[in-house]
């Protein structure tokens with residue numbers, strides 16, 4: 556079978572803040588239609604990695620190539636509409652309603668509204684009941700759902716979700732999971748970060764563990780073979796240090 560070209564390539568990337576190396580010599584490839592779980596405790600560099608992809612963090616060296624185009628350090632104006640992201644926490648104009656946030660996003664991205672797709676997203680996230688509520692009156696969990704809806708509204712080829720399950724109740728987690736799985740089936744490449752292995756093990760095709768400024772691949776098989784406990788152990792070690 557012909558191998559599909561890589562959607563996103565991170566080549567030899569190093570990132571430091573004030574002389575502290577956060578990520579060192581990172582080489583990663585991401586393919587369309589796959590879900591990647593980016594795992595690691597607080598402060599390890601998950602958000603930093605996502606911000607590098609969208610150009611919010613300037614890298615020390617290396618390159619980021621998306622769809623064969625070099626997008627290193629935000630050099631990707633024309634690619635912006637193809638990358639959806641929810642990084643850290645969502646920020647909205649407080650007086651907007653849920654509906655307005657979503658239509659504004661599509662307008663800004665200059666995207667022709669695909670009503671069927673939008674309805675599917677709103678339905679999957681159960682946002683219909685909230686559509687006329689002003690953002691400032693939404694609870695944290697609903698804001699998070701709206702942030703996710705906005706990130707996917709323009710049908711991105713690449714979706715970055717930074718700790719998307721934070722603040723969500725179990726039902727919302729299930730809904731977001733379904734949405735992510737639906738998008739992956741449509742060919743979207745999705746990178747989800749979390750400090751919680753269990754959250755990611757259920758959904759990711761490929762797990763990436765950040766440790767000591769490196770990123771290691773962990774196979775689903777390794778997790779199934781109870782390596783899980785080993786990583787939990789590592790996690791508790793780390794947690795005491797932070």
Ligand SMILES: Nc1ncnc2c1ncn2[C@@H]1O[C@H](COP(=O)(O)OP(=O)(O)O)[C@@H](O)[C@H]1O
Nearest residue numbers: 572573577595596597598599600601602603604
């Ligand atoms: N703008 C910044 N300036 C200085 N240090 C930063 C900045 N952003 C992140 N860091 C540091 O980089 C490390 C990784 O942070 P981050 O990527 O936010 O971790 P995570 O998302 O995994 O919790 C932390 O030690 C954090 O303090």
Ligand SMILES: [Mg+2]
Nearest residue numbers: 601602603717
């Ligand atoms: Mg973070």
